[in-house]
Amino acid sequence: MPPIAALWLALAIDRWLGEPAARWHPVVWMGRYLGWIGSRMAPRAADAKPRDLPLFLAGALAWGVGAMLVGAPALALQASAAQWLPGWAEALVLGLALKPLFAWRMLRAEVLAVEAALAVSLEAGRAQLARLVSRDVSALGEREVRESAIESLAENLNDSLVAPLFWFVLLGLPGAAVYRFANTADAMWGYRGERNGRDWSWFGKWAARADDLLSWLPARLTVLLLALAAWRWPRDVAREARRTPSPNSGWPMAAMALLLGVRLAKPGVYALNAEGRPADAADTRQAAQWGGRAVLATAACASLAIFAATYWA
Template sequence: MDFAGLPTPDAAVLAGAVLVALALDRLFGEPPVRLHPVVAMGHFLGAVGRRVSRAAGAVPRPGAEFWLGALGWCVGAALVAALAFAAGWAMEELHPLAQVALLGVLLKPMLSWRMLRDEVRAVEAALAESLASGRQRVGWLVSRDVTALSESQVREAAVSTLAENLNDSVVAPIFWFAVAGLPGAALYRFANTADAMWGYRGERGGRDWTWAGKWAARVDDALSWLPARLTALLIALPAMGRGWSAVAANAGLTPSPNGGWPMGALAVGLGIRLGKPGVYQLNGQGRAPRATDTARALRRCGQVVAVLALLAGGVLALSLGGQL
């Protein structure tokens, strides 16, 4: 390929596309709902999910539910990967500058930092009005019962969501884009959306997902395994890795094999306690988070996004510099 007259490796196009996607996210946020590919994934998963799961209270059929769920997931994943591959293939003959721009536009919906940041800020703003407002707002972010949460527990839920979704919504999509291009990022986003909609033990929305959602949950665990640990490492970078053993110890306290890593890193790094009542408590010796800690958490996670942009910029510069 020729980039401004120079032969350019694919790494430069990928790195440039990451920078474009991050810039679009910063400037414009999410695309319109009617054009958002993740919304389309959700519609597909919602329609298929009603057919592969059983109604709450119905007789369980573990084997049938599991394999129907796996089949439904695989059909959706194949469609998403095929569409992403076709989009990439259609760009192959374009000038690399056009590839960078188009890939960046298509990658943007697969990642979302601005919306995550704004939603966490909105929880803190709601808490400043009243505890009831804070509970209502954090209920948009978490699936747990929020009616009895204290002020500090509302804040813990918001900051925990921030840490976990820094991986799910930013680091992991970029990681899989670097590994497998647009199909990698799209497939990860589909898997993560499927886990969010299907990956429950027991009942949700009048359906029982114990078996129907098991495949979706396990695939998301596998695809998130390495990115979650990279996210934790990036969160811990400002402390130069100090307390990594404490991060690792806290990560094992959550039911998720991955979520505890970024959450634990943020809790240890900020010296605060993060927990879910009756389920886990990370950095239990830390203090309850205050309003200023939400701002600190947002800054720390924003630094991770900045590091990713710097890394992409470095790859682009090295790739182009190697051709001079």
């Protein structure tokens, strides 16, 4: 079955080769589009209005155009491969196209690099963490740097792997591509208030809500996958997840905090498993190990779902 073979081929490419060069990376192309549009349409912070429906509609339209530019070629490629290529070649084409739409090896390497940098100095750890997160890292101590790295691994396990594969199972390559666009748009536009001199409250509102909707179920499935990886259920995960302002990212982060037995917090915003012990270097490595197991569990569940859908069809 080509979709199942494509899925495992994409995972093999991710493990052994990692990310394609930036000039060939579709997510980089998405980012260029989003950056170009955002720099021209999002207002300067001084010019922002407290309520701006036309700007909201403009953001929704720009998002829709971008999603179409991403989804239509993915649909055409998938349909052409299914119609004109033998099964093995179809799987090869789909696998090569699917790989850039998720990233586990890079995420794992970046998180472990934060831990390695902390072993050198706090400043090195902060600098490495700045590659992973958008928050200000200049005032973070060693504990906060480590917590942020573990949080990033848990959150992006969903955003960068589980959710794209979830939508691949449901809607094929176009589903994974449009989800990746939506998640990238949220990362670049989905802010409340000012960022980099521009106000994103209204222009980025559609992008933020679209990502919330598309990530809702995958984020909760990520909890189940982490529980399978650790072989126990994180009790009170729903209560802890609600402590974060996001409707989705709190779920995998809360699960990771509870499974590790550590406190994970964003200073001044939330604290997950607040009574937990401080995270140490072994917790970062354990989180990466569980993440790897969750990747395999995701692939196995996705394969079963594709097989079952094909069989019953």
